[in-house]
Amino acid sequence: MAKTRARLIIKGIVQGVNFRYYTQRQAKINNLTGWVRNLPGGSVAALFEGEEEDVEALIQWCRHGPPSAHVTELIVQPEEFRGEFQSFSILF
Secondary structure, eight states, X not given: OOEEEEEEEEEEEOSSSSXXXXXXXXXXXXXXXXXXXXXXXXXXXXXEEEEHHHHHHHHXXXXXXXXXXXXXEEEEEEEOOOOOOXXXXXXX
C-alpha cells in the first residue's frame, strides 16, 4: 500500500460544531496521523498522513463533516508522504 499526505482547508459552518473533535475521531478510526485546527475567519485546516485509501476516506468524510456542520468548500492539496507524525492532534 502506498502512503500519502494531504493538506485541507474546510470552509462553511465548521467552527463551533465539534468539527475538530469528530475529525480527530475519524482519523483514529482510519489509522491516520497529522492534525486539525481552526483558522481565523471561520475555516478549519487539516493535514492527514497515512495509507492512500484511508486518507481518501477522511477527505470524503470532510466533504460533509459532523451532523451540525455545513461544508461549502473543500480545498485539498496532495503532498508527498513525510511520516513526521506519531498521532493525530487537535492544534490550538
